Amino acid sequence: MKKIAVITSGGDAPGMNACVRAIVITAWQHDIQVIGFRHGFRGIVDDLNQPLHPDDMRLVSQRGGTFLKSSRYPEFREVESAQRAAAVLDKHQIDALIVIGGDGSFQGAHHLAKYWSGQVIGVPGTIDNDLAGTDTTIGFATAVDTAMEAIDRVRETAEAMARVFLIEVMGRHAGFIGLHAAIASSAESMLLPELEPQPKIAEIADNILRARASFPDSSYVVVVSENLWPGGVAELAKSLSKATGVTCHPCPLGHIQRGGRPNAQDRILAMQLGHAGVLALLDGKSEIMIGKEQEHVVEVPLALTFKRDKPLDPRLVDLQLGLQGVNFTSKKGAETA
Missing domain, CATH: 3.40.50.450 (Rossmann fold)
Known part of the structure; x- marks a missing residue:
């Protein structure tokens, strides 16, 4: 050669x-x-x-x-x-x-x-x-670090104003960045393509309202994978704002996740x-x-x-779902632990 x-x-x-x-x-x-x-x-x-x-x-x-x-x-x-x-x-x-x-x-x-x-x-x-x-x-590891750092920054301003933020991360049609970023940033909720059944607006809204009832002076962060919700995170934020009566702020991270050292x-x-x-x-x-x-x-x-499809690590999925207290735990495409 x-x-x-x-x-x-x-x-x-x-x-x-x-x-x-x-x-x-x-x-x-x-x-x-x-x-x-x-x-x-x-x-x-x-x-x-x-x-x-x-x-x-x-x-x-x-x-x-x-x-x-x-x-x-x-x-x-x-x-x-x-x-x-x-x-x-x-x-x-x-x-x-x-x-x-x-x-x-x-x-x-x-x-x-x-x-x-x-x-x-x-x-x-x-x-x-x-x-x-x-x-x-x-x-991948750098993208997760970047997403985590961005979510941490959003969290600080969200906490100061007790706001709800929906943060959209990349991943094409896979939830790897979303899962790892949600765990690392202690997100209250995550919406990933591998999670089934996908929660309805009413269920997401109920989770937000219950959290605000328990912690009215605190922030609430949802990590959302791109291409998951019709119209993107902006449309999801509009629907949730209407359903909860609480302003939900969309925050797509975009190409910042690709850049950096x-x-x-x-x-x-x-x-x-x-x-x-x-x-x-x-x-x-x-x-x-x-x-x-x-x-x-x-x-x-x-x-x-x-x-072949690559599944999420079911142990990490269960970890985040358990920590955030969500009840839907069936995973599409997740391996048996």
């Missing part, structure tokens, strides 16, 4: 730069050149390449975002796009490609492998933590998985994801990462 390529694809995640650093340094230690393509799969198709050298990696690990840039590129589902990407990779005599991204990126990598003879490996980089086959993904956990995870990815290529592996389960690096068939 003489040359590999790397891309960061889909939604950016803190720690992606640290992963690229580990890939570049490990590859050069084995006399392998590295090329980066900017803007993910789009960059391969458009041949937006740049050589990567260990000297360029000195101060990238602590930076958020991705210096290689990223993009969402739904056109890559088309056969022609994959064939064009394969032609570009062959033109540069690339032997293998490492894709850092989430499930959409891994679907793209799996699609490319049908039209390109080189090795393809995925490294999980997404704040959503929704990839099967790995306990955690690059960027990666924490130590994400930097270490990113470099561990990036390093392992290069070693897997040297072993001839292809169409796998390099993940981490029970503190061990694992190799998982790429297709399984996006074809």
Whole structure:
């Protein structure tokens, strides 16, 4: 093996730069050149390449975002796009490609492998933590920290004015950020896609009113996963304000959860998985994801990462539901403890 390529694809995640650093340094230690393509799969198709050298990696690990840039590129589902990407990779005599991204990126990598003879490996980089086959993904821990810090700040002003806040967190269609942020911030309630049955407005309103009856001078915080409520957290706040007679304030955290410097956990995870990815290529592996389960690096068939649902940890779900005193405890997609 003489040359590999790397891309960061889909939604950016803190720690992606640290992963690229580990890939570049490990590859050069084995006399392998590295090329980066900017803007993910789009960059391969458009041949937006740049050589990567260990000297360029000195101060990238602590930076958020991705210096290689990223993009969402739904056109890559088309056969022609994959064939064009394969032609570009062959033109540069690339032997293998490492894709850092989430499930959409891994679907793209799996699609490319049908039209390109080189090795393809995925490294999980997404704040959503929704990839099967790995306990955690690059960027998730930092996103939870960011959400927790933001909720703590909202809590301080909410407590000062005894207000109700509905705080919307990211996660696409998964409740990992919501669950962990709710526990860490001692939220009074959480609304996640995995919880069933989903509570009705009347039930949420009743919980708020009972809490205010017991603690009239205190705040009340509900953590809500995005894409859960029709119209988003703003519409939910309107409905609850009407049902309770109490002003409920919507607070979507938005893209602040993607930004910022990666924490130590994400930097270490990113470099561990990036390093392992290069070693897997040297072993001839292809169409796998390099993940981490029970503190061990694992190799998982790429297709399984996006074809299987990843459940929340039922012990953490029960912990939060028990602490907040909510009575609906059936979990859709949660494993048996």
